[in-house]
Amino acid sequence: MIETQRSIHEVLTNIEKVIIGKHEVTTLSLAALLAKGHVLLEDVPGVGKTMLVRALAKSLDCSFNRIQFTPDLLPSDVTGVSIYHPHTQQFEYRKGPIVGDIVLADEINRTSPKTQSALLEAMEESSVTVDGETVMINQPFFVMATQNPIEYEGTYPLPEAQLDRFLIKLEMGYPTEDEELKMLSLTGGLHPIEALTAVIDKRNVVAMQEDVNRVYIDPLVQQYIIKLVRQTRQHDAVQLGVSPRGAIGLMRVAKAYAYIQNRDYVIPDDVVYLAPYVLAHRLILTHEAKYAKMTGAQVIQTVLNQIDVPARKDFN
């Protein structure tokens, strides 16, 4: 545990050499990775989304693929194609960019729903099926999809049902003035990402994922999660609340987050902290709420305020 703790710390510092001042986003991304989930990153271009993923891949000694989504991208451009091989006289599967360890799916809302669903299916199943042949994608498998919030022109917004496939949704946000200044001073010469070296190897990442699975979560905290999730379904501003998949997701990230915090059990604080990231994008708000400029995160916050944190239990 102490060993892995040091590794995690090193990974985070390593990434922060490249991404200045985004500790929270870095940690949450790592948590999603360790929870075998995927991240949707919504932000303006140029805030370092790509750098984050590349740094993560490099630090973890993982392969890095990037898919730039465009309107004319085909599903097979994502999943790969079977090509007839004249020598063997057989169809041979050529891996698509999705088959990799860490994949950056850039601007996924620019591509057609068909291609989107190919990506999302691969994410959910950890496998791709081409011409009836299923190819498993090994762990670690981590997709970080980004979408651009501004340029809605010519985009295909992700349907809510698809959004549910992302374990967490993050926003990078602009760096602070100091951070930006520091960024400038670091620029010039070799890009820091080139100097980055792996901190742990891939096998360790898989082992860590297994460890995360074993993190203890008490029925008390589980009940707390369920209460939160169910409460979202009662909320006035919500048309469709969080699905059971959301509850499972919240539990998994909470475990991973606890693991990163060097704790072998989940506490309500983890849940409270993670709930907006895990649950907000899974809500479908009513039209009234949307007109009132209410956001999913606000709804989750009110739900958190409504539910009592478990603070005692029966000992027998």
Add this chain to the structure above:
Amino acid sequence: MEGNRRMQQGEAFLSFLLYVGGLLLALEWLSPLHDLTDSEPFSLFVIYAILCFGLTYLQLSSLLSFFIKMMGLLFIIDRAFLPRPAFGSEWFQQIQWEGRVNINALFNQNWHQLTDLFQTFLLLILIALMSYLLYFWLITMKRVFVYIVLTIVFITVMDTFTTFQADLAIIRLLMVSLFMLVIGNYLKRVKQQGLTFEVGLWFEKVVVPLFVIVAIAVFVGYYAPKSEPVWPDPVPFLTTTAERLTTNDQNRQVGYSEDDAQLGGSFEQDDTPVFRANTPVEHYWRIESLDTYTGHSWERSTELSYQSFQDDALDLIYNQQDQMLQNATIDYLDGANFDRLVYPQGLSQVNQTEALSLQFDHETGIIEPTNANDSLHSEPIELSFRDPDLTVDQLRRANGPTPADITSLYLQLPDDLPDRVRELAEEIVSEESTRYDQAVAIEQYFNQGDFTYQTQNIPVPEDDQDYVDQFLFETQAGYCDNFSTSMVVMLRSVGIPARWVKGFTSGEQIEDLSTADQEMYQYEVTNGNAHSWVEVYFLEIGWVPFEPTIGFSGNEVVYEDSEEEGDQSDSSLDEEEIEQEDQEEEESLAEEQEQEQQEEQEETAAETEQATSQFNIWPWFIGLVGLSLIIAAIRWKWLLKKAILWRWSHFKEPKDLQKAYHQLLKLLALFRVKRAANQTLHDFAQDVDQLFGITSMSKLTNSYARLLYRDDHSLDDDQALVQYYQNVVETILS
């Protein structure tokens, strides 16, 4: 550095002066006491106040200071009130008696019954508390003004409403107040603005002008012409207004009147002296009895049939001839607006002169001058009486058929008397078999705490209401008429002949005229001493007085230690005369003691209790509880801390930790640091730590969270946990 030190010294000196000013004002608070009461230990109060203020100023350890103050307090109480030698048996008896009387008074809310000792005790505690309060007010907070205003208000109120003259006090007050205000204001500014001062400069700029201003203010204030008050003296003004307002309220003047056509209503106190009496024994003064109760008044059913008064003609209590004759003198004063003789229960002879012959009515006991032209007022009247001596045994044995002439008159009740009066009376006497015990049971019924003695706001019964019924079941508050009438009615309703007696209580002893071989005391009886009580008929004994009114005593004709006396008197018949004399001496000694006790009790108007030799633990218990409450009020934080720390000296089981943790949350809530139900424990713990500048709460919470959310029941680092816990508790309660 040097300047800083000097400044601190200067500040300390000024604070000291301020506190001395506070002491002087505190003494002004005490000064009306000197004028208004005859409390002898006034100088002791002053010394005690100085002691308390001095101790508080020295800021000794609170325990030591408390101890010294308590010792001083006890010393004063002992010197002023308790018999010598200290810690002797009498001393303890006195303390026990004081405790009993005061606790009774406290519980019955009869504040006027509190004894001097207890009042002094409270006053001294107040002085001690005041020294604390003023230290905080003046030295810590540097707030002077409110205290000065309060003092001025107090002094002026005392001046206006009491006989206390505050002329000089106001001048002293003005001087001290001005000094204090200047010093207080200066110190506050030093504190707020960080002023520095040079000693020399300060002298020029502050001290000299201060003295000049104070001197001018006093001079001008004292010598400047003052106009007459614009408003009338509020006291007479208020009383007359009050009178005007209440005249419709059927207020009556207290005092003896021949008319009892209406019972009920409030009455006003009136201290006009009626007569002076010299008598060796304290007793009530009887005037007449009445036999018929109408539901609203007492009336006489028989015509007065006068006969001339002979020695022993009025035998209220029979067969007392072997009792010693005692002499008394009555001197009627101008305040007496009636011409009837007041006499002791055992009246034997009246010295009738040529100028005065007397006639009397046997049924009522009214004794009047035979000639309408004669007056009892013209010269002092000498009479002799036998102090009745009845034993309980005698009275208990007196259970025979009552003669018809008694029953025909003294069992009368109005037809419309509500049944519940009779039912109550029957219930009260149901346990008792003899007439005497039944009468005592009814007499004691009023002492059980439901009834209060008061003279104001007593309603007059409506036409369809019965006076006794109203008192027993509705108001339960009243004065002697209520109590005595109710007792008579209840006695009659259970078949015991009784009558209603009017007269005066023994009054106030104003002089001790005792000589070596004869006891004699002079009493002054005022209208305020007018009283009514009860006489119960006992076969072959006669009319025995009872006193149902709570808070009154002093008319005993029955003595509890009956067996001893009975035995003695039996044997003494056969023994030689010397022994008889011995016995008489003994009896008079016993009487003397009884008298002394009665005097004390009369002073405090406390109810007489059956003298029990048993050590009564209740007063002590209640005192102890009271004391603990006081301590708890002062040191509750400390006590709470000790209690919590004692309770959680270790955590044996997970349950313990949970309980302790939630107690801590409650404790924090008490200090308005409350965890919202939706706040996580760690989050809250961080708030707490930040608030108090500690880290223990988070550490403790980590352990509890491990137990709660990890289900980890091992409390292996118990000691560290306890340490964190204690740390938090101590921080909160420090």
